[in-house]
Amino acid sequence: MNGLLYLxxxxxxxxxxxxxxLLVLRNETFFKMNRLYLMGSTLLAMAIPLMKxxxxxxxxxxxxxxxxxxxxSKTLTTVxxxxxxxxxxxxxxxxxxxxxxxxxxxxxxxxxxxxxGVVVTLLLLNFVRKLYLVNKAFRTNSNYKAFSFxxxxxxxxxxxxxxxxxxxxxxxxxxxxxxxxxFLELFxxxxxxxxxxxxxxxxxxxxxxxxxxxTAAATLEHKSEYAILLVSNAFGTQSQKLTNGFYTHxxxxxxxxxxxxxxxxxxxxxxxxxxxxxxxxMIVLSSATIEKSEAVKAITSGxxxxxxxxxxxxxxxxxxVTRIADKEPEIVAAEKLTVADALPVAKSYADSAALVNIxxxxxxxxKYPPSDQEVSKTGTTYFTFELDATGAMLNxxxxxSMSEGSKFELLRAAKNAPSFGGGVAGKxxxxxxxxxxxxFGEAISSPEEPFDFSKYLDYQKIDDAIIRGYVKLSPExxxxxxxxxxxxxxxxxxxxxxxxxxxSHSWVTFELDQSGNLVNPKLVASNASLFANExxxxxESGKAFxxxxxxxxxxxxxFTLKDKNSNEPEHSIDLTDxxxxxxxxxxxLMGSIxxxxxxxxxxxxxxxxxxxxxxxxxxxxxxxxxxxxxxxxIKVDYLKEPVILHNGKVVTYKTTDKGFKLDIPFYxxxxxxxxxxxxxxxxNYNESVRTKGLIVVTTE
Numbered sequence: 170m171n172g173l174l175y176l177x178x179x180x181x182x183x184x185x186x187x188x189x190x191l192l193v194l195r196n197e198t199f200f201k202m203n204r205l206y207l208m209g210s211t212l213l214a215m216a217i218p219l220m221k222x223x224x225x226x227x228x229x230x231x232x233x234x235x236x237x238x239x240x241x242s243k244t245l246t247t248v249x250x251x252x253x254x255x256x257x258x259x260x261x262x263x264x265x266x267x268x269x270x271x272x273x274x275x276x277x278x279x280x281x282x283x284x285x286g287v288v289v290t291l292l293l294l295n296f297v298r299k300l301y302l303v304n305k306a307f308r309t310n311s312n313y314k315a316f317s318f319x320x321x322x323x324x325x326x327x328x329x330x331x332x333x334x335x336x337x338x339x340x341x342x343x344x345x346x347x348x349x350x351x352f353l354e355l356f357x358x359x360x361x362x363x364x365x366x367x368x369x370x371x372x373x374x375x376x377x378x379x380x381x382x383x384t385a386a387a388t389l390e391h392k393s394e395y396a397i398l399l400v401s402n403a404f405g406t407q408s409q410k411l412t413n414g415f416y417t418h419x420x421x422x423x424x425x426x427x428x429x430x431x432x433x434x435x436x437x438x439x440x441x442x443x444x445x446x447x448x449x450x451m452i453v454l455s456s457a458t459i460e461k462s463e464a465v466k467a468i469t470s471g472x473x474x475x476x477x478x479x480x481x482x483x484x485x486x487x488x489x490v491t492r493i494a495d496k497e498p499e500i501v502a503a504e505k506l507t508v509a510d511a512l513p514v515a516k517s518y519a520d521s522a523a524l525v526n527i528x529x530x531x532x533x534x535x536k537y538p539p540s541d542q543e544v545s546k547t548g549t550t551y552f553t554f555e556l557d558a559t560g561a562m563l564n565x566x567x568x569x570s571m572s573e574g575s576k577f578e579l580l581r582a583a584k585n586a587p588s589f590g591g592g593v594a595g596k597x598x599x600x601x602x603x604x605x606x607x608x609f610g611e612a613i614s615s616p617e618e619p620f621d622f623s624k625y626l627d628y629q630k631i632d633d634a635i636i637r638g639y640v641k642l643s644p645e646x647x648x649x650x651x652x653x654x655x656x657x658x659x660x661x662x663x664x665x666x667x668x669x670x671x672x673s674h675s676w677v678t679f680e681l682d683q684s685g686n687l688v689n690p691k692l693v694a695s696n697a698s699l700f701a702n703e704x705x706x707x708x709e710s711g712k713a714f715x716x717x718x719x720x721x722x723x724x725x726x727x728f729t730l731k732d733k734n735s736n737e738p739e740h741s742i743d744l745t746d747x748x749x750x751x752x753x754x755x756x757x758l759m760g761s762i763x764x765x766x767x768x769x770x771x772x773x774x775x776x777x778x779x780x781x782x783x784x785x786x787x788x789x790x791x792x793x794x795x796x797x798x799x800x801x802x803i804k805v806d807y808l809k810e811p812v813i814l815h816n817g818k819v820v821t822y823k824t825t826d827k828g829f830k831l832d833i834p835f836y837x838x839x840x841x842x843x844x845x846x847x848x849x850x851x852x853n854y855n856e857s858v859r860t861k862g863l864i865v866v867t868t869e
Contacts, residue, residue, distance in 0.1 A: 173281070174218075175218050175219075176360070178217070178218035179214050179215055179217075179218055179360070180214075180360060180362075180363045180365070180366075182213070182214040182217050182218070182451050183210075183211070183214040183360070183363065183365050183366065183369075184363070184365050185447060185451065186210035186211075186213070186214060186444075186447070187210075187365045187368060187369065187372075189443060189444060189447055190203070190206060190207065190210070190372065193440050193443060194206060194440060194441065195372070197433045197437055197440065198379075198427065198430060198431075198432050198433045199433060199437070199438060199441075200376055200379045200380045200383060200427075201380060202438065202441055203376050204349070204373065204376045204377070204380065206441065206444065207369060207372055207373050207376065208349055208352070208373070210444070211352075211353070211356060211369060213448060213451075217448075217451050217452060220452060285362075288361050288362075289358055289359055289361065292357070292358035292361055293355075293358055296354055296355065296358060299354075303318050306323070307321055307323055315328055315334050315338065316338070317338040317339075317341045317342055317347070318347050319342070319345075319347045319348075320342055322335070322338045322339065322342060324338060329398065330398040333385055333388060333389065333395065333398060334385075334398070336384070336385045336388055337381045337382065337384075337385035338381070340380060340381040340384045340385065341377060341381055344380065346377040346380075346381075349373050349377070350370075350373070350374070350377075353366075353369055353370045353373055354370065356369070357369070357370055375423060378424050379424065379427045379428075382395070382399075382424055382427070382428050383428070386428060392428055392429060395428065396425055396428060396429070399421060399424065399425065399428075400421070400425075523560075523589055523590070523592065523593045524593075524629075524631055524632070526589060527556075527589055527593075527597070527599075527631060528599070528631050528632055528634055530582070530586055530587070530589075531579075531582050531599060531601065531634050532634050532636075534578075534581070534582035534585060534586075535578045535579065535582050535601060535634065535636050536578055536636075537603060537605075537636050537637070537638035538572060538574025538575055538577070538578060539574075540572070540574050541571070541572050541574050541575065541603065541638075542605065542638045542639075545605060546571065546572060546603075546605075547571070547603050547604055547605050548571030548572070548575070548602075548603055548617055549569075549571060549600060549601065549602050549603070549617060549620070550567060550569065550570045550571050550575045550576065550579060550600075550601045550603070551567070551568045551569045551570075551598065551599075551600055551601075551620055552565070552566070552567050552568070552579050552583075552598070552599045552600075552601060553565075553566045553568055553596065553597065553598045553599075553625065553628060554566065554583060554596075554597055554599075555595070555596050555597070556589060556593050556594055556595060556597065557594055558591060558594050559588055559590075559591065560588040560589035560590040560591060560592075560593050560594075561588050562583055562586045562589075565579070565580060565583035565584075567579055567580065569620065571603055575601070575603060579601060595629055596627060596628045596629065597628055597629050597630075597631055598622075598625050598628040598629070598630050598631070599630075599631045599633075599634060600620075600630075600633045600634070601633070601634045601635075601636060602633055602634070602635045602636070603636050603637075603638065604635060604636070604637050604638070605637070605638045605639070606637065606638075606639060644718055645718060645751075647716065647717070648681075648714075648717040648718045649753055649754065651714055651716075651717055652714070652717070652722065652724070652753060653724075653753060653754060653756060655712065655714070656707065656724065656726070656756055657756050657758070659707050659710075660703060660704065660707050660726065660756070660758060660772070661703060661758075661772045662728060662758055662759070662760030662770055662771075662772040663699040663700060663702075663703050663770075664769075664770040665699055666697060666699040666700060666728070666760070667730065667760040667761075667762075667770045668770075669837055670730065670837070671696075671697050671699065671700075671728075671792075671837075671839070672728050672729050672730055672839070673695055673696045673697060673700040673726075673727075673728040674694075674696075674725065674726075674727050674728075675692070675693075675694060675695040675696075675700050675701070675704060675725070675726045675727075675728065676692075676693035676694040676695075676723065676724070676725050676726075677690065677691065677692055677693060677704050677708060677723070677724050677726065678690070678691045678693055678721065678722065678723045678724075678747070678750060679691070679708055679721075679722055679724075680719075680720065680721050680722070681714065681717055681718070681719045681720060681722065682719055683719050684713065685713050685714040685715055685716075685717050685719075686711070686712075686713045686714075687708065687710075687711070687712045687713070687714070690705065690708030690709055692704060692705060692789065693723070693789070694789055694790075695789060695790070695791065696790040696791070696792070696839070696840075697790075697791060697792045698791045698792060698793040699792075700728055701789075701791060704726060720751055721747075721749055721750045721751065722750060722751050722752075722753055723747050723750040723751070723752055723753065724753040724755070724756065725753075725755040725756070726755065726756050726758065727755055727756065727757045727758065728758050728760065729757065729758070729759055729760070730759070730760055730761070731759035731760060731761035758772050759772070760772060789802075789803070789804040789805075789828065790802070790803050790804075790840065790842055791804070791827070791828070792834070792835075792836045798834070799834050799836045800830060800831070800834055801830075801831045801834045801835050801836060802825070802827045802828040802829060802830055802831070803822075803828055803829045803831065803842065803864060803866075804827065804828025804829065805828070805829075805844055805862070805864065808844070808846075808861070808862040808864070809824075809861075810824070810861050811829070811844075811858070811861050811862035811863060811864050812854060812857070812858045812861060812862075812863050812864070813829065813831070813863075813864045813866065814854070814863070814864070814865050814866065815833065815835070815866045815867075815868070816866070816867055816868065820832065820833055820866070821833075829864075835866065835868050838868040839868065840866045840867065840868045841866070841867045841868070842864065842865070842866050843864075843865045844862065844863070844864050844865075845858075845862065845863040845864075845865065846862050846863075847859060849863075850862055850863035853865060
């Protein structure tokens with residue numbers, strides 16, 4: 170998550186939390202609860218944007234909610250970004266761009282962060298100044314002063330009711346109120362653009378005084394005595410911005426009101442329960458919509474890429490200003506180009522408010538055909554039309570369609586098109602791309618034949634309209650996704666294995682019971698104890714999954730070195746021995762050195778979509794340290810006294826519970842192991858191994 174996106178989300182949640190406090194909780198006399206709410210909500214606002222709760226997204230966000238938020242996101246994205254990709258090919262030089270392109274001294278992104286950094290710096294300097302003034306206040310004349318800061322308390326002996334005032338200040342000290350003040354001062358400095366951050370500062374100061382007043386007043390016989398004490402010497406005193414002062418003029422009226430206010434009824438404490446659904450709503454938004462919001466990303470990416478843009482409200486029919494990129498025009502994907510595609514569509518580099526309005530009409534009108542969504546069909550439809558002198562649409566034609574449903578949608582949108590006004594007469598071509606995503610993010614695409622634009626050189630091309638749909642995952646797909654995500658983010662590449670250039674193709678099995686608990690983990694195949702131990706560490710962690718299908722699963726895990734070569738043993742197994750197990754897609758884990766930290770090994774997840782088990786046997790190869798040095802074991806459960814060949818020579822071994830303990834270790838070389846039985850064993854050695862079995866090991 171980039172910094173700008175984080176700040177946007179943080180302040181959205183901060184406003185929502187403060188809104189609940191302002192409307193519901195502010196006037197309650199549960200002062201300590203209010204303090205807990207204010208400080209806790211600030212921390213939650215900082216934490217929620219970082220929370221990625223996949224199970225919450227799967228549990229609470231229905232397809233309807235996703236589609237509703239997606240429509241809003243798509244509309245905002247259209248307004249904000251305009252989708253003004255350029256559709257010419259490299260070496261084509263549209264003169265219009267060359268005339269308006271200028272090299273900016275600072276990009277928009279740099280200007281935004283520069284302004285932000287300058288203001289933060291000024292506020293931090295002011296914070297340091299306040300600390301200096303506090304320190305100075307404790308060292309100067311204390312006439313008619315009463316305040317505290319952390320464990321320091323200053324109460325002038327000349328003040329009336331000094332003991333009561335001291336009780337008041339000690340409440341601030343014992344409850345660490347100064348820590349709240351310091352935290353919110355710094356928080357407001359980094360969120361200076363949000364008035365609510367400063368409202369939090371004022372609110373927590375009020376709460377501190379209410380708490381101290383309530384405690385101190387309890388030591389007197391009547392509250393009126395404490396009220397008189399507050400007023401008697403309040404004027405003519407000065408307080409420091411960071412201290413907890415007994416006499417604070419701006420708070421005096423509020424303190425007197427809250428001091429004499431009747432206690433809130435106990436049932437009113439239930440109001441704080443409203444924060445629970447509010448928090449849950451924020452988690453759902455963070456997990457399902459804002460994290461994936463294309464509108465927010467369009468705004469942030471637009472700023473970060475230095476693309477100037479103007480955004481007005483949707484209600485006013487906002488039109489994004491044409492954007493001129495700070496770099497070369499974007500190139501169409503090479504694999505989809507033909508010779509005809511190398512010719513630019515006439516006026517494709519031109520844009521105007523009228524063209525944006527035309528495109529916006531189709532974006533708002535076209536729906537993803539339900540029949541295509543059901544079969545996960547994606548593709549592109551090409552549409553031509555003409556506009557007369559009044560802007561009315563004529564001769565709408567679908568020249569190539571993804572499906573009958575997409576053709577119908579375009580013609581329906583053309584039939585309902587309004588008049589786009591004068592000055593737009595001409596011929597136009599529009600490309601409508603239908604895209605699908607699975608599980609709120611994973612894109613689905615299909616290969617397509619290239620389109621020949623050379624026949625439409627006299628048509629003005631409108632920027633592509635992208636229509637997105639959503640495909641709901643089956644329970645099996647959801648389960649596989651959750652399991653693979655957990656293992657891919659939890660299993661680490663063993664540092665010792667990386668240092669010794671070890672890689673592995675490992676297999677594990679496990680079960681999920683009816684409650685989603687991971688049980689009966691087993692290592693099926695691995696070539697080193699380092700990998701085996703890491704896999705079993707994760708499998709035996711007692712992990713429980715929500716909303717998964719119970720059953721038996723088998724998972725291949727591929728460990729490979731990202732930045733250096735290794736000999737990876739191919740541990741292949743016979744899936745016929747695991748007929749009752751569901752095969753998960755393999756996980757590819759790549760080990761590499763962390764940048765700037767040569768002693769730290771990091772694990773990254775690669776893309777691995779297939780893993781073909783081709784051998785007929787299951788075995789385990791383990792390298793371990795024992796007394797006397799490194800020892801290798803080969804374990805084949807169904808063989809008792811096999812013949813083991815290493816590079817054509819018979820190897821002696823001892824039979825143990827761990828497997829066949831080899832008298833000659835292969836480490837650090839990576840072996841390739843093949844197990845033969847019955848006739849296959851005889852073919853590769855002689856008749857003596859027909860019943861015993863044969864293990865053939867080769868090393869480079």
